[in-house]
Amino acid sequence: xxxxxxQLPHPILEQDHASRWLGIEIIKVDDGHxxxxxxxxxxxxxxxxxxxGGMIFAFADSAFAxxxxxxxxxxxxxxxxxxxxxxxxxxxxxxxxxxxxxRRAAAGRSGLYDISVTAENDDGATxxxxxxxxxxxxxxxxxxxxxxxxx
Numbered sequence: 001x002x003x004x005x006x007q008l009p010h011p012i013l014e015q016d017h018a019s020r021w022l023g024i025e026i027i028k029v030d031d032g033h034x035x036x037x038x039x040x041x042x043x044x045x046x047x048x049x050x051x052x053g054g055m056i057f058a059f060a061d062s063a064f065a066x067x068x069x070x071x072x073x074x075x076x077x078x079x080x081x082x083x084x085x086x087x088x089x090x091x092x093x094x095x096x097x098x099x100x101x102x103r104r105a106a107a108g109r110s111g112l113y114d115i116s117v118t119a120e121n122d123d124g125a126t127x128x129x130x131x132x133x134x135x136x137x138x139x140x141x142x143x144x145x146x147x148x149x150x151x
Contacts, residue, residue, distance in 0.1 A: 012069050012077075019062045022055070026066070032103030032113075034066035040095050040119075051091035060085065060115045060132035063099035067113055068136045078111065081137040087130050095119040097129065111136040 010029055013019055022044075027035040038059050046052040061080070068078035091097060101115040115132040 010066060011071055012065060016062075018058060022059060022062070024059065024062055027098075029066050029071070031070040032067055032106075034063045034099075034101045036063050036066065036099050038097045038099075040091050040093050040097060042093055045093055048090075049093070051093075051095075051097075053085075053087055056087065056091060056097070056117060056130050057085055057132070059097060060099050060101075060117050060130060061134075063101035063115050064113055064132065064134040064136075067101035067103060067115075068111065068134075075141055076138050077141045078136045078138045081110070081135045083132060083134045085130055085132045088128050091119045091129050092121070095121050099132075101134075109138040111138075 010026060013024075013026075022038050023041070025037045027037060029035075036059070040051050040055070044051055044055040061083070064080065064083070065078075097117055097119050099115055099117045101113055103111055103113050105112040113134045113136060115134065116128065117130040117132065118126050119129045120126045
């Protein structure tokens with residue numbers, strides 16, 4: 001089990017309310033790599049009593065975003081151009097999920113990332129839950145101001 005003492009800061013999480021709601025904790029972030037964790041809660045379960053696929057997808061997508069966007073970059077952002085996810089087995093309430101994202105290739109403004117999601121139960125047994133492959137594109141950073149708020 002991962003011992004989490006403190007959440008490491010990352011600028012893209014400052015306004016990321018979805019990742020905050022998910023309860024994501026950052027374990028490690030480097031350019032092209034991210035490791036994060038999340039505990040599966042009851043409100044993340046579907047009608048079958050297992051983690052909703054959308055929760056697993058969102059969790060892996062957050063790891064993807066962290067791996068794609070090095071801290072300190074302000075002129076550009078890297079976003080998903082497309083993703084594929086393969087669900088291998090179900091995650092259960094109370095399990096600790098870990099997503100490990102790694103850049104596989106980069107060329108110009110495009111990149112390819114693989115994210116593995118595992119689940120750890122109370123006994124410490126770990127199993128692979130999903131494999132996520134993301135294709136990224138680096139684009140100019142959007143303006144942070146909201147015209148509706150400025151009026």
